Amino acid sequence: MPLRRTPLPEWAITRRRELGERLVATRRAAGLSQDQLADRVGVERRTIQRYESGERDPRYTDLLLIADALGAPVTDLVG
Numbered sequence: 001m002p003l004r005r006t007p008l009p010e011w012a013i014t015r016r017r018e019l020g021e022r023l024v025a026t027r028r029a030a031g032l033s034q035d036q037l038a039d040r041v042g043v044e045r046r047t048i049q050r051y052e053s054g055e056r057d058p059r060y061t062d063l064l065l066i067a068d069a070l071g072a073p074v075t076d077l078v079g
Contacts, residue, residue, distance in 0.1 A: 013054070015079075016054045016057055017054035018079060019051075019054070019057075019058075019077065019078060019079070020051060020052045020053055020054040021052075021054075022076070022077050022078075022079065023048075023051055023052050023066065023077060024052045026070045026072050026076070026077060027048075027052075027070060030069075030070045030071060030072075032069070032070070034048045034049060034052070037066065037069055037070070040065070040069035041062060041065040041066055041069055042065065043062060047062075051066075063077065063078070
């Protein structure tokens with residue numbers, strides 16, 4: 001994966017962390033483990049971990065699949 005030419009602004013890093021926190025809360029409320037969510041979305045558990053920790057941004061398609069698997073609107077996840 002190519003590296004960014006410029007670092008992300010602080011507000012973008014904050015929003016990424018907030019998304020991760022909402023993913024964790026919504027996944028737990030749905031009673032799913034990271035493994036179960038990963039299986040439903042079709043990604044590795046480590047990918048879910050990276051999204052939840054704010055280490056990586058989910059691709060739009062993955063975000064749609066995550067929202068569907070959690071039974072939550074995308075807008076609730078992204079704030």
